[in-house]
Amino acid sequence: MGYVIEGRTGPWEIVCGLEVHAQVISKSKLFSGAATAFGAAPNTQVSFVDAAFPGMLPVPNRECIAQAIRTGLGLNAQINLWSRFDRKNYFYADLPAGYQISQYQHPIVGRGEITIELADGRTRRIGITRLHLEQDAGKSLHDQHPTKSYIDLNRAGVALMEIVSEPDIRSPEEAGAYLTKLRQILRYLGTCDGNMEEGSLRADVNVSVRRPGEGYRTRCEVKNVNSIRFVMQAVEAEARRQVEVWESGGEVAQETRLFDPARGVTRPMRSKEHAHDYRYFPDPDLLPLELDAAWVEELRRTLPELPDAKAERFQREYGLSAYDARVLVAERATADFFEAVARGRDPKLAANWVMGDLFAALNRTGRTIETSPVSAEALGRLLDLIADETISGRIAKQVFEDMVETGADPAAIVDAKGLRQVKDTGAIEAAVAQVLAANADKVAEYKAGKEKLFGFFVGQVMKAMGGKGNPALVNEVLKRALG
Amino acid sequence: MSKPTDLTIAEAREMLARRALSARELAEAHIAAIERLASLNAYITVTAERALADAARADDRLARGEARPLEGIPLGIKDLFCTEGIRTTAASRILDGFTPPYESTVTRKLWEAGAVCLGKTNLDEFAMGSSNTTSAFGHVVNPWRRRGDNRDLVPGGSSGGSAAAVAARLCLGATATDTGGSIRQPAAFTGTVGIKPTYGRCSRWGIVAFASSLDQAGPIARTVRDAAILLRAMSGFDPKDSTSADVPVPDFEAAVGRGVKGLRIGVPKEYRLPGMSADIVSLWERGAAWLREAGAEIREISLPHTKYALPCYYIVAPAEASSNLARYDGVRFGMRVDPGGDLDDLYAATRAAGFGAEVRRRILIGTYVLSAGYYDAYYLKAQKVRALIARDFETAWAEVDAILTPATPTSAFAIGEKQDDPVTMYLNDVFTVTANLAGLPGISVPAGVDEGGLPLGLQVIGRPFDEETVFAVAGAIERAAGFDALPAVRA
Numbered sequence: 001m002g003y004v005i006e007g008r009t010g011p012w013e014i015v016c017g018l019e020v021h022a023q024v025i026s027k028s029k030l031f032s033g034a035a036t037a038f039g040a041a042p043n044t045q046v047s048f049v050d051a052a053f054p055g056m057l058p059v060p061n062r063e064c065i066a067q068a069i070r071t072g073l074g075l076n077a078q079i080n081l082w083s084r085f086d087r088k089n090y091f092y093a094d095l096p097a098g099y100q101i102s103q104y105q106h107p108i109v110g111r112g113e114i115t116i117e118l119a120d121g122r123t124r125r126i127g128i129t130r131l132h133l134e135q136d137a138g139k140s141l142h143d144q145h146p147t148k149s150y151i152d153l154n155r156a157g158v159a160l161m162e163i164v165s166e167p168d169i170r171s172p173e174e175a176g177a178y179l180t181k182l183r184q185i186l187r188y189l190g191t192c193d194g195n196m197e198e199g200s201l202r203a204d205v206n207v208s209v210r211r212p213g214e215g216y217r218t219r220c221e222v223k224n225v226n227s228i229r230f231v232m233q234a235v236e237a238e239a240r241r242q243v244e245v246w247e248s249g250g251e252v253a254q255e256t257r258l259f260d261p262a263r264g265v266t267r268p269m270r271s272k273e274h275a276h277d278y279r280y281f282p283d284p285d286l287l288p289l290e291l292d293a294a295w296v297e298e299l300r301r302t303l304p305e306l307p308d309a310k311a312e313r314f315q316r317e318y319g320l321s322a323y324d325a326r327v328l329v330a331e332r333a334t335a336d337f338f339e340a341v342a343r344g345r346d347p348k349l350a351a352n353w354v355m356g357d358l359f360a361a362l363n364r365t366g367r368t369i370e371t372s373p374v375s376a377e378a379l380g381r382l383l384d385l386i387a388d389e390t391i392s393g394r395i396a397k398q399v400f401e402d403m404v405e406t407g408a409d410p411a412a413i414v415d416a417k418g419l420r421q422v423k424d425t426g427a428i429e430a431a432v433a434q435v436l437a438a439n440a441d442k443v444a445e446y447k448a449g450k451e452k453l454f455g456f457f458v459g460q461v462m463k464a465m466g467g468k469g470n471p472a473l474v475n476e477v478l479k480r481a482l483g
Numbered sequence: 484m485s486k487p488t489d490l491t492i493a494e495a496r497e498m499l500a501r502r503a504l505s506a507r508e509l510a511e512a513h514i515a516a517i518e519r520l521a522s523l524n525a526y527i528t529v530t531a532e533r534a535l536a537d538a539a540r541a542d543d544r545l546a547r548g549e550a551r552p553l554e555g556i557p558l559g560i561k562d563l564f565c566t567e568g569i570r571t572t573a574a575s576r577i578l579d580g581f582t583p584p585y586e587s588t589v590t591r592k593l594w595e596a597g598a599v600c601l602g603k604t605n606l607d608e609f610a611m612g613s614s615n616t617t618s619a620f621g622h623v624v625n626p627w628r629r630r631g632d633n634r635d636l637v638p639g640g641s642s643g644g645s646a647a648a649v650a651a652r653l654c655l656g657a658t659a660t661d662t663g664g665s666i667r668q669p670a671a672f673t674g675t676v677g678i679k680p681t682y683g684r685c686s687r688w689g690i691v692a693f694a695s696s697l698d699q700a701g702p703i704a705r706t707v708r709d710a711a712i713l714l715r716a717m718s719g720f721d722p723k724d725s726t727s728a729d730v731p732v733p734d735f736e737a738a739v740g741r742g743v744k745g746l747r748i749g750v751p752k753e754y755r756l757p758g759m760s761a762d763i764v765s766l767w768e769r770g771a772a773w774l775r776e777a778g779a780e781i782r783e784i785s786l787p788h789t790k791y792a793l794p795c796y797y798i799v800a801p802a803e804a805s806s807n808l809a810r811y812d813g814v815r816f817g818m819r820v821d822p823g824g825d826l827d828d829l830y831a832a833t834r835a836a837g838f839g840a841e842v843r844r845r846i847l848i849g850t851y852v853l854s855a856g857y858y859d860a861y862y863l864k865a866q867k868v869r870a871l872i873a874r875d876f877e878t879a880w881a882e883v884d885a886i887l888t889p890a891t892p893t894s895a896f897a898i899g900e901k902q903d904d905p906v907t908m909y910l911n912d913v914f915t916v917t918a919n920l921a922g923l924p925g926i927s928v929p930a931g932v933d934e935g936g937l938p939l940g941l942q943v944i945g946r947p948f949d950e951e952t953v954f955a956v957a958g959a960i961e962r963a964a965g966f967d968a969l970p971a972v973r974a
Contacts, residue, residue: 052810055565055689057724098809279853284696286725
């Protein structure tokens with residue numbers, strides 16, 4: 001039995017689908033040569049095409065098209081070799097042409113699917129209905145002047161991919177897992193940076209509820225939710241609201257709503273004065289978009305390895321657990337880091353170090369894998385020092401902390417601090433003799449049969465040797481001495 | 484020696500080349516003529532200083548023997564082409580104060596070929612009209628007069644200023660645009676030659692858009708050869724216009740004298756309209772006879788969907804226009820009327836004040852045919868009809884190499900006539916819209932006069948990108964017609 005909301009009158013199931021707007025990573029806009037960098041001074045990245053000056057014409061940007069195709073391929077979706085741009089007509093001050101160029105009837109990407117992973121280890125497939133390309137609008141700033149609105153057209157014309165899912169999502173967790181996975185795939189592909197704070201990724205959430213086994217009931221659309229956590233909260237809040245409406249004998253009205261994260265509720269958007277009739281029609285300035293099948297194949301061939309395939313390979317190639325593999329592939333940079341450490345070394349040891357000490361150090365220092373104070377190469381050299389018994393695993397942790405702090409090379413730290421492992425039997429024998437002499441009572445207990453004390457002796461010897469004793473040798477000498 | 488303003492482009496080119504005439508003399512003669520005949524209202528903006536500067540540079544090049552194809556040739560530019568640093572109006576108040584910071588591809592090509600800019604010619608507002616009476620800068624007067632009638636006649640539209648300027652010798656040639664007949668109809672009304680090339684032949688970049696899938700630039704000139712010279716300079720692939728065609732530009736001028744021997748010329752029976760004037764019918768028959776005598780084979784053909792062309796056009800063109808003109812909103816450039824309310828009030832006030840009645844009518848029609856519930860019945864059906872019209876022509880090309888029709892159903896009419904009912908005005912386009920809907924090249928050649936002594940044109944339509952055959956047929960008609968009537972008003 002899946003996720004249900006227990007109402008007063010019985011269980012309810014959630015039906016949810018997401019429409020995600022993902023800003024395409026490209027140097028220039030969808031139909032103009034203007035730049036797309038975030039955060040530039042207002043109206044500095046605007047061409048005459050973006051500002052819809054008389055006689056200006058759109059020309060499709062090949063890189064934006066390639067990005068949409070890559071994304072479609074990454075979503076295991078149908079690539080439509082014939083698609084078309086349409087105009088969506090409406091008046092607004094930050095929409096310079098009075099229409100948005102979009103793809104209405106014939107999107108560039110058709111059906112696909114992605115597999116999401118849930119906390120209990122289950123996976124589910126969520127269908128993708130379509131992906132289409134469209135232009136973003138500019139930005140209206142209403143808070144700069146008491147009576148005037150300011151318009152910033154930097155964003156006007158930037159390429160967006162609208163990715164629409166099937167209503168396959170059944171719980172807040174699944175909604176979050178879907179968006180997480182979609183974001184992960186986009187970032188792997190390099191087609192969208194997934195930055196929800198800057199608005200490069202925004203979600204509209206469609207929610208309805210139903211009795212288990214029923215057909216669909218009326219849905220509401222919660223617009224512009226800008227974090228994965230808020231998406232999960234919005235699904236939950238909206239579903240509970242609808243259950244309450246149905247259970248109190250009401251009727252859910254199809255409407256557009258907004259999520260208020262501060263109060264954890266959705267509320268209806270202020271109803272527009274006039275209902276929009278977008279008067280879609282094919283953009284006569286643009287020819288239908290006809291893709292060369294060979295080009296699509298070339299893009300397919302040069303697609304990077306995606307998280308699912310990578311996680312599968314990590315299990316197969318490195319013998320990692322499913323959980324470890326999934327953690328390591330969450331970000332492409334982490335996966336690359338891990339592989340650089342693991343190559344030619346003990347992969348499980350590499351995984352433990354990356355997920356353990358490295359992640360902890362990143363958390364502590366507020367760094368990311370890209371800005372890690374310890375490079376993959378340096379961590380690899382540290383592991384080499386363990387492997388060739390220059391240092392023990394315990395000393396390695398100490399060296400690692402030094403590396404985080406100073407960025408120095410592990411071998412240099414080992415030398416400078418004299419941490420090299422002692423393999424000289426004489427030195428070990430001396431330490432053992434000293435420990436046994438100082439703990440005559442414990443030796444007696446041990447000899448009387450309390451064999452658990454062996455670990456205590458090992459610890460004492462190591463301590464006496466400053467942790468540098470070779471563990472195997474220490475064991476061997478101790479055993480002999482305790483005879 | 485004939486007056487500089489009476490020269491053809493080919494003659495002027497030759498005289499400039501052998502230094503029998505300077506570009507400066509040529510420009511000055513035209514500037515003087517424009518001033519003298521200002522009452523025709525053919526120009527919205529005269530760029531005399533620019534013309535003299537262009538001419539001086541042309542004379543330098545001519546002196547150095549570095550003349551380009553149009554070196555020193557003074558042209559009028561329809562005020563729908565954006566010209567860098569020169570006010571561009573589209574004959575609309577809504578573009579008040581708009582000076583483009585860029586140059587349209589077509590005009591850039593002309594300047595790069597050495598042409599001299601005399602100014603911006605008048606037109607119907609946003610190229611919407613067939614009489615040049617919808618301009619915010621006043622109507623253009625046709626330099627021709629009907630015998631025994633002193634009323635001012637319309638020059639046709641929308642390129643009425645360009646046609647009148649060419650006819651009255653206020654430039655040697657002019658640029659124009661044609662969405663449903665806006666080059667060919669005014670050319671027919673003024674005894675000039677106008678060609679709308681194949682859709683995609685000339686870049687639309689920098690031309691104020693009316694209906695993007697139909698708009699094409701082309702020249703108006705006094706001879707077929709001159710039109711060929713100008714079109715060659717205006718044509719060519721432009722990566723900035725996705726709909727422009729990446730095909731080679733042939734030497735159109737060379738095709739003009741090619742002759743029509745062996746060509747099969749179609750005469751479509753559906754173009755024989757009930758109540759068509761005897762003058763037009765006999766001109767059409769005469770045209771066919773000339774071509775037959777010149778060695779062509781005349782065949783009657785059928786273009787069965789012709790009768791749907793006009794209604795189809797008056798759905799497609801306004802639909803695109805309603806969207807194309809949405810950008811004139813008072814926010815970024817041009818006129819702004821701020822009544823002090825909200826954004827919608829700004830739009831309403833600006834657009835009500837900025838657009839004339841005909842433009843408003845077409846925006847309303849276009850908005851209507853695209854709106855929910857009407858899209859299928861109007862826009863979608865019109866698209867299907869458009870495909871059928873294009874197929875009619877494709878079928879015809881199996882049988883014929885070019886098609887001969889009248890250019891217009893009547894000769895020029897008086898200003899104020901046909902104003903009561905917009906549909907009467909729209910009927911002017913009945914012979915020309917098909918070429919736009921099918922994207923085909925069409926030329927109007929003066930071929931005779933009616934009983935009132937007004938010029939009448941014949942239209943030749945050709946296969947896509949086969950302007951050469953169109954020029955060859957037009958050249959043959961021109962030679963056979965020996966059209967030498969002159970407008971009453973001219974420099």
